Amino acid sequence: MNNYSKSTRNTVKRSAKRGYYDKETVYQILDAGYICHVGFTIDGQPYVIPQAYGREGDTIYLHGAVGNRMLKQLEKGIPVCVTVTHTDGIVLARSAMHHSFNYRSAVLFGTAHLVPDEQKEHALFVITEQIMPGRWGEVRTPNVQELKATKVLAMEIAEASAKIRTGPPKDDEADHELPIWAGVLPLQITSGEAIPDPDLRSKLPLPNSILQVK
Amino acid sequence: MNNYSKSTRNTVKRSAKRGYYDKETVYQILDAGYICHVGFTIDGQPYVIPQAYGREGDTIYLHGAVGNRMLKQLEKGIPVCVTVTHTDGIVLARSAMHHSFNYRSAVLFGTAHLVPDEQKEHALFVITEQIMPGRWGEVRTPNVQELKATKVLAMEIAEASAKIRTGPPKDDEADHELPIWAGVLPLQITSGEAIPDPDLRSKLPLPNSILQVK
Numbered sequence: 001m002n003n004y005s006k007s008t009r010n011t012v013k014r015s016a017k018r019g020y021y022d023k024e025t026v027y028q029i030l031d032a033g034y035i036c037h038v039g040f041t042i043d044g045q046p047y048v049i050p051q052a053y054g055r056e057g058d059t060i061y062l063h064g065a066v067g068n069r070m071l072k073q074l075e076k077g078i079p080v081c082v083t084v085t086h087t088d089g090i091v092l093a094r095s096a097m098h099h100s101f102n103y104r105s106a107v108l109f110g111t112a113h114l115v116p117d118e119q120k121e122h123a124l125f126v127i128t129e130q131i132m133p134g135r136w137g138e139v140r141t142p143n144v145q146e147l148k149a150t151k152v153l154a155m156e157i158a159e160a161s162a163k164i165r166t167g168p169p170k171d172d173e174a175d176h177e178l179p180i181w182a183g184v185l186p187l188q189i190t191s192g193e194a195i196p197d198p199d200l201r202s203k204l205p206l207p208n209s210i211l212q213v214k
Numbered sequence: 215m216n217n218y219s220k221s222t223r224n225t226v227k228r229s230a231k232r233g234y235y236d237k238e239t240v241y242q243i244l245d246a247g248y249i250c251h252v253g254f255t256i257d258g259q260p261y262v263i264p265q266a267y268g269r270e271g272d273t274i275y276l277h278g279a280v281g282n283r284m285l286k287q288l289e290k291g292i293p294v295c296v297t298v299t300h301t302d303g304i305v306l307a308r309s310a311m312h313h314s315f316n317y318r319s320a321v322l323f324g325t326a327h328l329v330p331d332e333q334k335e336h337a338l339f340v341i342t343e344q345i346m347p348g349r350w351g352e353v354r355t356p357n358v359q360e361l362k363a364t365k366v367l368a369m370e371i372a373e374a375s376a377k378i379r380t381g382p383p384k385d386d387e388a389d390h391e392l393p394i395w396a397g398v399l400p401l402q403i404t405s406g407e408a409i410p411d412p413d414l415r416s417k418l419p420l421p422n423s424i425l426q427v428k
Contacts, residue, residue, distance in 0.1 A: 009259060013283050034301050034315065034401070037251040039262035045223060046260050048253035048297040050319050069227050083262040087248050087403070092424070095354040096342050097364065101248065105264050128310050132399075139394055140309040150311065168411040180353055181418040182411040185346075185427065187248070189301070192400035197382040204395040210306070213399065 009109055010159040020162040023058075029106040029162055030055045030084050034131070034189075038062065039081040040073055053082070054126035058157040060108065061115070061123040066151045074112040074153055082108040082155060089187050093169035094180040100169070102184060106162045112155040123152045134209040223323055224373040234376040237272075243320040243376055244269045244298050248345070248403075252276065253295035254287055267296070268340035272371040274322065275329070275337040280365045288326040288367055296322040296369060303401050307383035308394040316379050316398060323373045329366040337366045348423040 003021050004010065012019025020026070030036075036053045039046060049070055054061040060082055064071050074080055089102035115123050121142060128136045142150070169182050191213050194206055217235050218224065226233025234240070244250075250267045253260060263284055268275040274296055278285050288294055303316035329337050335356060342350045356364070383396050405427050408420055 014279060014281075034304070035299060035317070037253075037262050037297060037299070039251075039253045039260035039295075041255045041258065041260045044255065045293045045323070046253035046255045046295045048251050048262050048295045048321065050297065050299040050317065052315060065228060067228075079259045081253075081260045081262045083251060083264065085249060085251070085264040089409075090248070090346055090405075092346060092349065092421075093353070095356070095360070096338060096350060097356050097360045099342055099345050099349065099353075101266060101345070103249070103264065107262065109259070124310060128313055131313050131315070132304055132306060135306065135313065136310060139307070139313075140389060140392060142309070142311050146309070146311045168409070168413070171411075171413075175354060176413050177415060178354060179416070179418060181421045181424075182414060184409045184411075185424055186406035186409065187403050188406065189401050190404045191304075192402065195382070195398045195400065197385075197396040197398075199382070199385075199390050200396060201390060202393070204393060207306075207395045210395075210399055 004160045007159055010107065010161040012161055012163050018163050018165055020164065025162045026106045026160045027055065029086065029104045032086060033084040037083045038070065039083070040070065040078055042073055052127060052131055054123065054130040056126045060155045060157065061127050061152060062112065062155065063124060063127055063150055063152045066149055068151060071151050071153055075114055077111045077113065080110055080112055080155055087187050090185040091169045092182055092185060094171045094175040094178045094182045098169050098171050100165065102165050104162065104164045106160060108157045108160045110155045110158040112153040115152040115154050120147050120150065120152050123154065124150070132209045134212060138207050138209055218374045221373055224321065224375040226375055226377050232377050232379055234378065239376045240320045240374045241269065243300065243318045246300060247298040251297045252284065253297070254284065254292055256287055266341060266345055268337065268344040270340045274369045274371065275341050275366060276326065276369065277338060277341055277364055277366045280363055282365060285365050285367055289328050291325045291327065294324055294326055294369055301401050304399040305383045306396055306399060308385045308389040308392045308396045312383050312385050314379065318376065318378045320374060320376045322371045324369045324371050326367040326369040329368050334361050334364065334366050337368065338364070346423045348426060352421050352423055
């Protein structure tokens with residue numbers, strides 16, 4: 001099954017032609033992200049909290065300290081929405097109203113459950129590899145105390161959709177004659193020069209995980 | 215009043231020393247953003263939707279087509295959470311568990327209401343200036359039909375907090391002797407070369423708004 005089923009919850013209504021429901025598109029957006037925004041509701045109040053995450057198949061892993069307030073709520077199996085967004089460009093039109101962004105976003109719906117102890121380390125591997133591919137093999141892996149102090153949840157993606165805008169502005173035909181520059185200013189996340197920890201004991205070379213960042 | 219009041223809703227519990235409640239810090243994070251994530255709940259289901267926005271004082275403006283499903287819900291005055299996050303760096307520790315991100319996030323709580331017709335154009339000015347400072351003065355401003363087809367909501371920030379992590383990894387003292395590189399890989403959003411609209415009628419120079427982007 002390579003597509004998510006459509007319901008009123010995940011169907012893209014506005015600019016419906018920008019909506020995608022295939023897993024490949026959703027996965028690509030998720031795998032390119034650093035941070036997701038987790039939405040949940042307590043006593044009618046929605047919360048949107050930025051979080052590190054990891055994806056494996058249709059599972060999203062989230063982690064935190066055992067006392068983490070958000071995880072305590074999600075663990076109950078309440079409805080969750082997880083969104084990952086990339087801002088790819090500023091769309092500059094001739095008219096104010098047609099200004100927009102080029103973007104790729106994935107919106108996921110599901111519920112989360114506690115990851116059992118024996119699968120915790122694997123889930124943390126997935127999260128660490130999402131933060132920095134190849135890093136897990138370079139570092140000290142979690143010890144018993146650290147695993148005990150950490151809670152990991154898994155959210156199975158029950159429904160999802162992606163929404164993508166690309167390309168130039170869509171001005172009214174009549175506006176094309178106006179002497180106003182229009183086009184796209186591309187945006188991307190770039191990495192700067194790595195800053196060594198001031199506590200580094202010896203001169204160590206940059207790790208492969210950093211050297212491989214595009 | 216330069217601080218938001220604290221309640222259970224906006225008080226940062228986890229890593230409480232990273233929490234800020236002053237308006238200056240919250241405003242700086244909001245003003246540096248392109249996209250916010252809007253959280254709302256319908257029939258117990260939370261939704262997290264990426265959106266353009268504009269800030270003026272403690273007001274967040276959101277806009278869309280009059281038929282926009284999200285705006286129709288928010289207009290009812292339901293509780294809303296708006297979050298803006300900047301991912302500033304990957305924190306690479308010697309131990310897997312201490313990997314993290316440097317980030318700045320602002321989480322806002324409030325309710326939204328419809329912006330009356332006579333204030334709509336001003337609100338769209340604020341949103342356009344958030345997308346690209348100085349752009350409003352370069353473009354064709356909205357006409358009567360466009361204003362009619364557009365809905366603008368204003369959310370007053372009732373409560374808010376910011377959370378900021380900066381600096382090097384925080385490894386256990388015992389791990390400092392490990393021969394593992396640790397530090398921070400800074401991340402930032404950078405703009406690429408502007409792409410002119412293929413429909414540009416004449417060779418127009420790049421506008422000041424683009425030339426002024428850092």
